[in-house]
Amino acid sequence: AQSVTQPDIHITVSEGASLELRCNYSYGATPYLFWYVQSPGQGLQLLLKYFSGDTLVQGIKGFEAEFKRSQSSFNLRKPSVHWSDAAEYFCAVGAAYGGATNKLIFGTGTLLAVQP
Amino acid sequence: DGGITQSPKYLFRKEGQNVTLSCEQNLNHDAMYWYRQDPGQGLRLIYYSQIVNDFQKGDIAEGYSVSREKKESFPLTVTSAQKNPTAFYLCASSIDRKQYFGPGTRLTVT
Secondary structure (H helix, E strand, O other), X not given: OOEEEOOOOEEEEEOXXXXXXXXXXXXXXXXXXXXXXXXXXXXXXXXXXXXXXOOEEEOHHHOEEEEEHHHOEEEEEEOOOOHHHOEEEEEXXXXXXXXXXXXXXXXXXXEEEEEO | OOOEEEEOOEEEEOOOOOEEEEXXXXXXXXXXXXXXXXXXXXXXXXXXXXXXXXXXXXXOOOOEEEOOOEOOEOOEEEOOOOOOOOEEEEEEEEEOOEEEXXXXXXXXXX
């Protein structure tokens, strides 16, 4: 069965430090991979996506992610974190489901805190 | 501005009452989705609809119902049969395999 694992429930980094959020997936075919960000009490905003091609993808707000098929991973990175990046981050994999190809399976999220 | 609207932002109901959550989009997207979010559990799919007048159950459809009479609208009814209805509910629509989310409705049932 398809699944997404975000092993870190909560991460704290200092402002200006680099960030890497981990995501591992289990999927039988070529996955479509996404990272979303959620501020408290808000909806989810799409940060970036991987469908095919270049395995290093750039997103909004200075984020990037690298797809590594051999490791079944799609880790999110940012070279220098800003206080406004404090939020919850969700990794998701796109799966075929009952004929629809747009069903997303979400990880349980990583809550990022940023220290001044 | 194009986007997804969910109303109300906060909703309070007594146990045993049905309640309907609104979701409207003006993005001209064919597919729409309802998710439930609980702390520490990520998002779980309740129902989805690929086209008007058609919808499918997701992973946790029990106690919920939907309709899709218009492309723009995909309301979700939380029935009294839903055992733990208190949660944050998110609506989404999609195009080109990307899903876009509304701001959510927090439902509290006491």
